Structure formats: structure tokens, C-alpha cells
Amino acid sequence: MDHIYQHFRGEERHFIDQVLEWRESVLDHYHPKLTDFLDPREQEIVASVIGENSDVKVSFSGGSDDTERKRALLYPDYFQPELEDFKLTVFEVQYPSKFITLQHRQVLGSLMSLGLKRSKFGDIRFSESIVQFVSASEVADYIKANFQEVGRAKISLKVISMNEFIPHVEDVHELVTTVSSLRLDVVCSAIYNLSRQKIQPLIANGLVKVNWKTVDSVSFECRLGDTLSVRGYGRSKLLAIEGKTKKDKWRIVVHKQK
Numbered sequence: 001m002d003h004i005y006q007h008f009r010g011e012e013r014h015f016i017d018q019v020l021e022w023r024e025s026v027l028d029h030y031h032p033k034l035t036d037f038l039d040p041r042e043q044e045i046v047a048s049v050i051g052e053n054s055d056v057k058v059s060f061s062g063g064s065d066d067t068e069r070k071r072a073l074l075y076p077d078y079f080q081p082e083l084e085d086f087k088l089t090v091f092e093v094q095y096p097s098k099f100i101t102l103q104h105r106q107v108l109g110s111l112m113s114l115g116l117k118r119s120k121f122g123d124i125r126f127s128e129s130i131v132q133f134v135s136a137s138e139v140a141d142y143i144k145a146n147f148q149e150v151g152r153a154k155i156s157l158k159v160i161s162m163n164e165f166i167p168h169v170e171d172v173h174e175l176v177t178t179v180s181s182l183r184l185d186v187v188c189s190a191i192y193n194l195s196r197q198k199i200q201p202l203i204a205n206g207l208v209k210v211n212w213k214t215v216d217s218v219s220f221e222c223r224l225g226d227t228l229s230v231r232g233y234g235r236s237k238l239l240a241i242e243g244k245t246k247k248d249k250w251r252i253v254v255h256k257q258k
Contacts, residue, residue, distance in 0.1 A: 004049060009223075011213075012045060019049045022074050026056045032075035034087060036119035036136060037062065039069055040227070041211035046072050061086040062122040063134045066168040069122045071136070083162070087137035088122065090165050091144075095155040097129035102150055107131060110150045114143065125166040132166055175236075175256050178249040182241070184208065184228075185218040191254055192233045199230070207231040 022033045050058045059081045062070035071086050122134030177190045189196045206214045209229045229235040240253035
């Protein structure tokens with residue numbers, strides 16, 4: 001078992017155990033197992049743990065190919081997954097767009113205040129005044145009945161088809177920089193052009209995430225492939241760590257969202 005854990009961080013062990021349980025369940029019952037929505041790092045772990053194991057296969061869907069959050073379907077080799085097996089419902093939010101502007105944080109906060117876990121929701125998308133989100137179908141009726149306002153704005157919901165879901169547009173640029181170490185505060189300071197004095201309290205106050213999980217330790221070690229986000233400053237991905245410069249600094253390549 002330990003050979004599986006060695007490829008991952010210590011704090012990811014609990015989730016790996018969960019994936020192994022799902023796999024056992026598929027093998028024992030010879031029946032598919034559908035998960036809640038997973039962030040991209042969790043999807044990576046599932047794909048890696050299930051691997052090329054021919055007894056159990058895995059597919060992911062969040063509604064369209066370009067969604068970030070997806071549900072995983074683990075299934076025996078006889079099973080042919082279809083889109084409806086992922087049980088996804090897409091909603092469009094109807095609201096007085098002439099008078100108010102909704103933000104991602106507000107929409108997500110209002111959804112969470114219904115008492116549902118974040119893992120019951122997929123991507124939330126915006127295009128000018130259009131707001132849409134994906135939910136797990138098993139909670140869709142509950143959402144429809146109870147999700148009636150965002151902030152102080154009264155809203156209503158309309159179920160739409162998957163092909164009406166707003167496409168994802170990502171505007172990223174590549175940044176090459178050097179850092180004295182791979183500590184989280186050092187790396188974020190270089191990427192976001194903030195002093196360490198400014199970044200450290202943001203980390204300590206839980207405003208920084210690594211791979212979609214809050215990390216509040218400034219000395220957390222970043223690794224190749226990590227996705228970092230600092231609230232209010234955007235998201236970035238550590239694409240390459242290219243070794244040391246003459247001045248003994250790490251040269252890193254980052255994709256940063258504009």
C-alpha cells in the first residue's frame with residue numbers, strides 16, 4: 001500500500017483511502033460508483049490510484065470537456081458510461097441584471113448557505129449578464145425550491161441543456177522568474193509581485209490555496225504541477241522548476257491567469 005502513498009503529499013492520504021474504498025466497492029458489487037464533484041487535483045489522484053487497473057475503470061464529467069470540477073464514475077469493465085450516468089443538472093440564474101452584478105463568490109456563498117456541500121456543485125460560469133452553474137442532479141429539486149436569492153437580489157432558476165453551458169475562456173500568460181526557495185510565501189511573493197510581509201498574513205488568514213485546498217503555513221513546500229491561488233490576486237500553476245541559477249536560486253516557469 002505504501003507505494004501508492006509515496007507519490008502524494010501526506011495530507012492527501014485520507015482522500016487516497018477514500019478512492020481505494022470506492023474501488024473496492026465497485027469490485028465487490030460489480031456496479032458503478034458515482035462520486036460528488038472533484039477538483040482537478042482530486043481527479044488527478046483518482047486517475048492515478050485507479051490507474052490502468054483493468055478491473056475498474058474511471059471516467060470524469062462536469063458537463064462539458066472544459067469544466068474544471070467533475071464527477072468521477074468508477075465502473076467495472078463491462079459498463080459503458082453515458083453522459084446521463086453522471087447525473088448533472090445545469091441551471092441558469094435569472095436575476096435583474098440591469099440593476100445588479102453578481103460575482104462568483106456571492107453565487108457560491110449563497111448556494112453553500114442552503115446547507116449543501118461544495119462537492120454538490122460543479123463549475124459556476126459568467127458571460128456578461130448570464131450566470132450558470134452545474135449541480136448534482138440528486139440535489140437539483142432542493143436547489144430549485146430553496147435557492148431564491150443571491151445577496152439581497154431575488155433570483156429564479158431555469159434548467160438548461162448541457163450544450164447551452166457557457167464555454168470556458170481562459171486568459172493566461174507565462175511568467176519565468178527565480179525564487180530563493182520553494183516555500184509558499186516565497187513563491188507567491190514572486191508570482192504576484194507582493195512583498196513577503198504582505199503575502200504572509202494572507203496565507204496565515206486562509207486566503208491562499210494550493211491545489212484547491214487552503215494552506216495556512218508560510219513554509220509549505222511547493223511542488224511541480226501545483227495550482228496556487230491567492231484571493232483577490234488570481235490563480236497560477238507551477239509548470240516547471242528548472243534547477244538552480246548561478247546565484248543558487250530556483251528558476252520557475254508559471255502560467256498565470258490574467
